[in-house]
Amino acid sequence: MVSLSKKLIKTLRRPAILIPQFYEPKAPALDLQEPFIPVSKLQETKLLEAQLVSILDSCISLTEIKRVHAHIIRKGLDQCSFLLTKLVRVLCKLNTPIDTYARLIFSQVYCPNPFLYTAIIRGYSVQGPLEKAVFLYGQMRRDDILPVSFTFTALLKACTGVLNVDLGRQIHGQSLKIGGFVQDLFVGNTLIDMYVKCGCLDFARRVFDELPTRDVISFTALIVAYAKSGDMVAASELFDRLPVKDMVAWTAMVTGFAQNAQPKEALEYFEKMQNSGVNTDEVTLSSVISACAQLGAIKYANWVRDFAEKSGFGLTDNVLVGSALIDMYSKCGSVEDAFKVFESMKDRNVFSYSSMIGGFAMHGCAREAIELFEKMMKVEVKPNKVTFVGVLAACSHAGLVEQGQHFFGMMENGCGIKPSVDHYTCMIDLLGRAGRLEEALELIQTMPIEPNGSIWGALLGACRIHRNPKVAEIAAKQLFQLEPDGIGNYVLLSHIYASAGRWEDVSRVRKLIRAKRLIKTPSLSMVEDENGGLHNFYSDDTIHPESKLIKQTLQDLLKRLKVHGYQPILSSAPYDVSDEEKERILLTHSEKLALAYSLLTTSANCVIRITKNLRICEDCHSVMSRASQLTSREIVVRDNLRFHHFRKGICSCGDFW
Template identity: 60%
Template sequence: MTLAHSRQFSTSLNPINITSLSKQLIQLGRINNPNTFSDTTHHQQLQASSLISNLNNCTCLPQIKQLHCHVIRQGLDQSCYIITKLIRTLTNLNVPMDPYPRRIMNLVQFPNPFLYTSVIRGYAVQQNLSEAVTMYGSMRREGITPVSFTFSALLKACGSVGDLSLGRQFHAQTFKLSGFCSVYVGNTMIGFYVKCGDLESARKVFDEMPERDVISWTEVIAAYAKSGDMESAEGMFERLPKKDVVAWTAMVTGFVQNAKPLEAVECFDRMERSGVLPDEVTVAGFISACAQLGDSKYADRAVEMALKFGYSLRDHVVIGSALIDMYSKCGNVEEAVKVFESMKNKNVFTYSSMILGLAMHGRAKEALDLFHYMVTQTTIKPNNVTFVGVLTACSHAGLVDQGRQMFASMHQTFGVEPTREHYTCMVDLLGRVGRLQEALEVVQTMSVEPHGGVWGALLGACRIHKDPDVAEIAAKRLFELEPDVIGNYILLCNVYASAGDWDGVLRVRRLIKEKGLKKTPAVSWVVDEKGQMHKFSPGNMNHPMSDKIQGTLEELVERLNVLGYQPDLSSVPYNASDDEKRSILTRHTEKLALAFSLITTSRDCTIKIMKNLRMCQDCHTFMRLASEVTGRVIIVRDNMRFHRFRSGACSCGDFW
């Protein structure tokens, strides 16, 4: 038999013939690598195509193993082409590289660069840089020349663990070995630099690429957005000639990540107008923007939107989880629960969002029950966010012992290391019930360096329990960590004021002045049935219904007085006369918003008020009693959390 013969017959050969033919050829010494023949034969690829499509449809390991047996029976276990595909499939199903995929690769006598690359890529996906590099080393030792995809896989590996310097070396080698930079390899390089946080180098690659596609653009746009530089992201986006749905989505979620929900909604509108249809990812981003806006008008629109594009909301785990978060943040935890219950697939995001939603609304028992269900009845593992939810729930319900227990088991039973957020919850938990010394101890003995949040929680607790001594300790550290956050100074002011220490109040005022800080003006707003927003600020009484609002408020105060309402004058951090304090209190913006809502809405309608600052003690009591005398449900969303007032009680249990 000659090589000419074999080529002549190759059109009628099947893979088995080819492999055995190759073996014969090797025995005859005609070729020394069957891949030169069998792997490049178009015919064999056709023969193997059904095998490949079966591989692509594999959804679990047993299926692949079955196919692998088939491969062996067919004598294809020496085909780099087939084994490469097999390894890819295994990688995509997250099967660890060792031992199985690695073994079937080792069994191939004449590996080609693509086979090596698939294994390197496998290690990259599994974030195992050292094995990926070792694999590359043996490849070079065997004298196999890497292809550009090899460097893509290596760069991916470097990116997965953030090894910038090693990645740079591969970057240099890529040019040396493959001569030019394809769009594909260039995109991988951009991705690598982005993952390492080196935006400048990423941009340099982008600028120097001979050609770019929409993926190159989107990578850089998303990187700018993630780094908080929305201006650059927008600049790039405007220059992008053909914007596809992924690029638009990068912008929408970019705005969401940078807490610019209005811009996100605007961007979404623009996308629609330009004729690009959103997909699930876009809708999830939009829903997240709605959550930040905290308004049910947008919430309804998001749901409508998703339905319009045919996304079965409750089947999609990301959309469902986003909806739970959105409804919770819009004050409609009942609807959030409905979504949760109707979802078929749930993951840790779904549960964490639901637990947080319940905790946010003061439904601690349900939150804890849900957590218990999650860890005993499902295989879903709680993560650090889940525990933030659990601890928040404990703190809202004043469940000190249970909270402590949870905090301990978080680490011991579930292997979740406590972060500053968890310590913040613990300080909050202890501080709220007045155990300020214990809270202080937690801060002083925590395993990570305390941040502003921890000290802020302590200072907040001092405000509730009127403890200027601990407050001074907390404030000192807090002002070092967050010198420009005006809210911190106001908090300390409130502590001094509530303790009647007017010298202290003056000292803080002077400090604020020295730093040139400006007090954030309070504003409350409600949205009417037409979607119109009505804003209320304390000094600005020029709302068209101002007189009516005043009248309604006065009348309401009288009715509350009957129930024993006394204005809480310590809520006013000014050394003013009692009459002045009373007058200041009635001008608090959430009270104006309440009066407006009482006038303009029907009796069975839940009143929803948003506020940009934290509600004061007096307003809280006021709302509680108002819900009793008016028989209305009042929801106030301040900058901290939800308060749902009903029949004289608040969902937060008066701890906030």
């Protein structure tokens, strides 16, 4: 500000020598006494303008810009809107507050053209406040200057940024009123994006349908919107209509499937994408990696990692790919590989740390998780709310109640993060797992947030571990209201009753399930063979071509285990039937079938990795544990909650899950 001295301002007031490119009719009349500008002089000026533009583009500091501005004034180009617009844009790019310099330049121009106006509006749109951008738009209209489409895109983008859909609609109205602009592809696409980000999918669709022509960007914006709302059918329909599919559009589909728990479709689309000859970048890869994580398919995952390395998005120098890989290896059962990735990364951000901490937590490595968290604080990577979920979960799985409470207290005081319902869920889980059910219940009643399904679910889960039907009933009552269709809750309650031998209550819950026409999620276990092929096993599976052989192998195994002291844990079959029948039911559990299949088909040094969609039962846990000792095999089971590493008869969860 100070540098713009009075002298400078005086210079600014001097009438322009030449006719600027975008002079409006309202420009002051030329002084006819001025000498006629010869052609050579004009050419010279054009050349100078071009030079100045390129110099402005390379400016990286305010001082440099000011120097160029002084030069512009010296050369008598201080009314050249073209140059000044460029100047304002560069100022904006360097994040110089609009009010300090750009606004002053603007006020010195006699007849600002729409581009200069728009540059200032854009500046305010980027830096805020939005009100000033809107005010300037009003001034522009009062000055009777027609906006350009870029004026609208700038304003709309600002609305999108602060999710102000009301203002967005007004601007939409303006673009209709002035005419022609809603039909502009840029404006149309920005409108779609604004409505999408503000959650007004219907409006977005209407803009899309009313556009005279649409490009791949219009399509992609809507595809993403449908994907985010969980409607992959609508997304696919649009995608099929898209004549030319580019990398971003393909990636939107891959990401959509990955985020909607359809990892197989995600991988399918990734393969189609490559067949269509489109390139792949780190965004695509991170989604593909996330799909692998969900599948627990470590062979495919390794292939994707090699692919990433080959296409120049290696884990060492790409944070996005690296962080996704950490999560993937953790979820595929190899926390060691996850840590290798973490260590080899050049840059690590909050995602990398949070994923690694969460990975340790998932595998029951509480000490490592806490150490990494402390290291993270030391290297000044700011933890976020997800980081804390990881740390608290780690404490919870290891029974470290006091440690957990310490970190929970740290959130608000040390890190300025308000504990969310997720963090309270962790605390309920922490207390509940440790058997402090009454304390957990008390926390629910006194916490400042309305308890949701997760909160009561955590308590109900703890009641299962500690076989407490009394507290379970309190939790279940709330849960059945909050999640009336959550089949898992009913099943859990019936198991708790069963383990207490309360068969009447068990059948009461079963009746409730029938009355609500809920269907039990079928138990599904998955293993990868040595060639990367995936094999699914449902409980009591007779579909698998080798099912007879598998059953025989399982029976042989159990016979051998019994010799070494294994006793079936009959309470894991929550039915009021004879002990023989219970034992028969236990034999049908999908993870046991998967184990037998792996023992049958894989070589002795190969780690057996089983992924299960439901929680592993006590009997299967005991079988896995003993089998790991008897057969000298390493067995890794991922259930819907966490990992169990069975080595030499011992599980990483410490029989506490």
